[in-house]
Amino acid sequence: MDLLANLAAPVAGAAASLAGGGTPDVLLERPADPAHGDYATTVALRMAPSLKRAPRQIAEEIAQRIGSGGDIASVEIAGPGFINLRLSPTWYRNAVTRIRVDGDRYGAGRHDARRNVLVEMVSANPTGSLTAGSARNGAYGDAVARLVAFAGHDVVREYYFNDAGVQIDRFGESVRARKRGEEPPEGGYPGPDPIALAAEIDLPGDASIAEWSAAAVPIMFERIKATLARLRIDVDIWFSERDLHASGAIARAIGTARAAGHVYERDGAVWLATTPFGDDKDRVLIKADGSTTYFAADLAYIEHKFARGHDRLLYILGADHHGYVGRLKAAAACLGHEPASVEVPIYQMITVSGERMGKRRGNVVTADELIDAIGVDAARYFLVARSHDQAMDIDLDLAVAQNSENPVFYVQYAHARAAKLLRDAGRSTATSWAYDPRPQENTLVKRLAEWPAVVREAAELRAPHRVVGYVHALAGDWHRYHHDGKVDPTLRVVNDDADARDFRLALTEVVATTIRTALALVGVAAPDAM
RNA sequence: GCCCCCGUAGCUCAGUGGAUAGAGCACAGGCCUCCGAAGCCUGGGGCGCUAGUUCGAUUCUAGCCGGGGGCACCA
Numbered sequence: 001m002d003l004l005a006n007l008a009a010p011v012a013g014a015a016a017s018l019a020g021g022g023t024p025d026v027l028l029e030r031p032a033d034p035a036h037g038d039y040a041t042t043v044a045l046r047m048a049p050s051l052k053r054a055p056r057q058i059a060e061e062i063a064q065r066i067g068s069g070g071d072i073a074s075v076e077i078a079g080p081g082f083i084n085l086r087l088s089p090t091w092y093r094n095a096v097t098r099i100r101v102d103g104d105r106y107g108a109g110r111h112d113a114r115r116n117v118l119v120e121m122v123s124a125n126p127t128g129s130l131t132a133g134s135a136r137n138g139a140y141g142d143a144v145a146r147l148v149a150f151a152g153h154d155v156v157r158e159y160y161f162n163d164a165g166v167q168i169d170r171f172g173e174s175v176r177a178r179k180r181g182e183e184p185p186e187g188g189y190p191g192p193d194p195i196a197l198a199a200e201i202d203l204p205g206d207a208s209i210a211e212w213s214a215a216a217v218p219i220m221f222e223r224i225k226a227t228l229a230r231l232r233i234d235v236d237i238w239f240s241e242r243d244l245h246a247s248g249a250i251a252r253a254i255g256t257a258r259a260a261g262h263v264y265e266r267d268g269a270v271w272l273a274t275t276p277f278g279d280d281k282d283r284v285l286i287k288a289d290g291s292t293t294y295f296a297a298d299l300a301y302i303e304h305k306f307a308r309g310h311d312r313l314l315y316i317l318g319a320d321h322h323g324y325v326g327r328l329k330a331a332a333a334c335l336g337h338e339p340a341s342v343e344v345p346i347y348q349m350i351t352v353s354g355e356r357m358g359k360r361r362g363n364v365v366t367a368d369e370l371i372d373a374i375g376v377d378a379a380r381y382f383l384v385a386r387s388h389d390q391a392m393d394i395d396l397d398l399a400v401a402q403n404s405e406n407p408v409f410y411v412q413y414a415h416a417r418a419a420k421l422l423r424d425a426g427r428s429t430a431t432s433w434a435y436d437p438r439p440q441e442n443t444l445v446k447r448l449a450e451w452p453a454v455v456r457e458a459a460e461l462r463a464p465h466r467v468v469g470y471v472h473a474l475a476g477d478w479h480r481y482h483h484d485g486k487v488d489p490t491l492r493v494v495n496d497d498a499d500a501r502d503f504r505l506a507l508t509e510v511v512a513t514t515i516r517t518a519l520a521l522v523g524v525a526a527p528d529a530m
Numbered sequence: 531g532c533c534c535c536c537g538u539a540g541c542u543c544a545g546u547g548g549a550u551a552g553a554g555c556a557c558a559g560g561c562c563u564c565c566g567a568a569g570c571c572u573g574g575g576g577c578g579c580u581a582g583u584u585c586g587a588u589u590c591u592a593g594c595c596g597g598g599g600g601c602a603c604c605a
Binding site for chain 1: 535545550551566597602
């Protein structure tokens, strides 16, 4: 149930009949100034150029065709051609009932063209604990996955890792070095993980690197899984790069690209011609020494994902991987797939006190440390509260100090207050009321009415921070309403007017439900008490 | 040199063409015998610069200036 879409429909109809065909989008906006009505649209201004007529005149004619009555109490034209709508009490009352019917599915989408989406996220190799950077990847990727699913698509979450090869060797060697009381080798892992693992693993210092790796990697993997579980991230598929090699998928993918004419040889190496599809340069698949590149595995992995029936591949990557975007899309194209079906949302870097971190730099703040410091709810909220296009910095001491004033508690508290009311006063029993809602209540209903559009855009733009912004605003509206009831007894939810009380309980319920739904989309709990 | 992201209030950030640009924190002050003060209210302060497109630009385009991240026969 998208209340605003329903409201916009007659306006769009009037506009279309005036334009005689091409229907412009009618967006209903909430004017900052209440004198401009409940909702406003600029459709007349947008139509003016193509109709070659004065926008104000167009607005007048649209207004005339809409008329008033029913949901629309009045239509006014203002300024250069704004159409301002005022809604009737009936609309507000019915809105609450309709939202209530949808319950925790309010705002959810249904799609004729349902996509089968694979979201690949985190994908950190098991050579150390998950960093705060990986936590951002996971928090962002998981929120995107939840949003896309809520929007009505099928979603699978996948974690791609490499548990063989040079990095794993260096990791095993680093652990062994610690066991021997030595420093990690050049290009190894200087952080605390190898030190801890060396103490835990019962192997002699002269055991082989392979033995050390085989012992250390599974332990590391279990820790990564435990951290993701703490973050409330459910990975559906763990995919090992090794399987691509073992199954012959790499050779097959290269064969497919070769058959399509995109593979050539030069300087003793085998190349994929990605440049024609927008990549900066062609990429090597098989090196002169006969070994395959990481990119060859990427190529095979893309083919593997499509072969599993996914038609939209999301790669959640950090800004340090932005160079991959072009080559991944080009690789898909070389395999005969639509480049746009590969989508790479890039999130900006996370730094610690202004410094870039890295497992091989040894200056890591781990995801667990972040969770230990501020809790899971605050961590997940914090990690997606800002746009993924925004770089963020973590000062762990500051984060702890500011924990109690983390905005997540503002939202959770709003939910707890509403839940308390419903606990004490019971639920609404009616589905229609004679009560004319007060302006404070209309404000809440209008906010609720925005939710389907907010969640739809957040899903399309892969922008979960919009959900956070919305739920914060909704919580603020609720806090104010709640407070108004303390100042003005006639605005209390619990009062003597049975009809008003029942309506307000219904409103309380849909506010609580929508807060819960929104928080769930970003992996944050909505406690009934705190 | 080329590519991506960012530049909005003292700080951290919302706001992807519309009528008076918002929030949190910080700062100053007010509100609990009253549905939870983890709350509410009031106040000061802001779109990096220059052109362009448009009836209208914080929003789109170009250039410039700042900050971050990339440009492997590494993984």
